[in-house]
Amino acid sequence: xxxxxxxxxxxxxxxxxxxxxxxxxxxxxxxxxxxxxxxxxxxxxxxxxxxxxxxxxxxxxxxxxxxxxxxxxxxxxxxxxxxxxxxxxxxxxxxxxxxxxxxxxxxxxxxxxxxxxxxxxxxxxxxxxxxxxxxxxxxxxxxxxxxxxxxxxxxxxxxxx
Numbered sequence: 060x061x062x063x064x065x066x067x068x069x070x071x072x073x074x075x076x077x078x079x080x081x082x083x084x085x086x087x088x089x090x091x092x093x094x095x096x097x098x099x100x101x102x103x104x105x106x107x108x109x110x111x112x113x114x115x116x117x118x119x120x121x122x123x124x125x126x127x128x129x130x131x132x133x134x135x136x137x138x139x140x141x142x143x144x145x146x147x148x149x150x151x152x153x154x155x156x157x158x159x160x161x162x163x164x165x166x167x168x169x170x171x172x173x174x175x176x177x178x179x180x181x182x183x184x185x186x187x188x189x190x191x192x193x194x195x196x197x198x199x200x201x202x203x204x205x206x207x208x209x210x211x212x213x214x215x216x217x218x219x220x
Contacts, residue, residue: 060079060080060081061079061080062077062078062079063077063078063079063080063126064076064077065077065078065087065125065126065128065129066129066130067128067129067130067131067132067133068131068132068133069088069092069094069133069134069135069138070094070133070134070135070137070138071138074092076091076092076125077091078091078125078126080124080126081124082124082125082126083120083121083122083123083124083125084111084113084118084120084121084123084124084125084127084128084133085097085099085109085120085121085123086125087125087128088111088120088133088135091125094135094137096135096136096137096165097109097110097111097120097135097136097165097166097169098162098163098165098166099121100162100163100166100194101121102121103121103122104119104121104122105192105194106163106166106193106194107119107163107166107167107170107190107192107193107194108162108163108165108166108193108194109121109166110165110166110167110169110170110192110193111133111134111135111169112133112134112169112172112173112176113128113131113132113133113134114131114132115132115173115176115177116173117169117170117173117192119192134169134172135165135169136164136165136166136168136169139168139169139172146168146172147210147213147214147217148168148171148172148175148206148207148210149168150210151206151207151209151210151213152164152167152168152203152206154206154209155202155203155205155206155209156202157198157202157203157205157206158197158198159197159198160196160197163193163194163195163196163197166193167190167193167195167203170189170190170192170193171186171189171190171207171210173189174186174189174190174207175207175210175211175214179211179214179215179218180211180215181207181208181211183204183208186204186207186208187200187204190203190204190207
C-alpha cells in the first residue's frame, strides 16, 4: 500500500505524518506522533479508552482513519495540561481518586473536557449520560462523576474571577 501524507493539528501544533489508507487515527497518534495517552481497549468503539476530540467532537480514534484527520484539529489527553499546569479535570481526578489502574482515565478526561467545552454547568445526569461511552472496570463511576462535577464548578469560578 502507498502511504499518504496527512497534515493536521494535534494539541495546537501542526503535525505531518505518513499513513497507510487503513491506518487508524489511534495508531497514527501512538506510532507516528508518539502520543500514547489514548489506548486501544476494544478496537470497536465500545470502551472509550481511545477517545480524542476532533474539531470539537469526541470520537473513538480506533474507528477513525488517520486520513480523515486531514486538516482537522485533534486534542488528546496530552493536550489538556497547559504550560506545565494540570487541567482542572486532571487535578480533580487526582483529588477525588477517580482512577485506579489508569487505563481508561485518558478517555474519561478527554470526554469530560468535551462536555465542559459545550456545557460548563452539567447536571450529574448529564455527566453520566455524556460519559456513558467510556467504560471502567476498576473504580465504578461515582468518583469520576464527582471529579467532573467539581472540575466544572472550579472552572466556572475561574471564568467569573
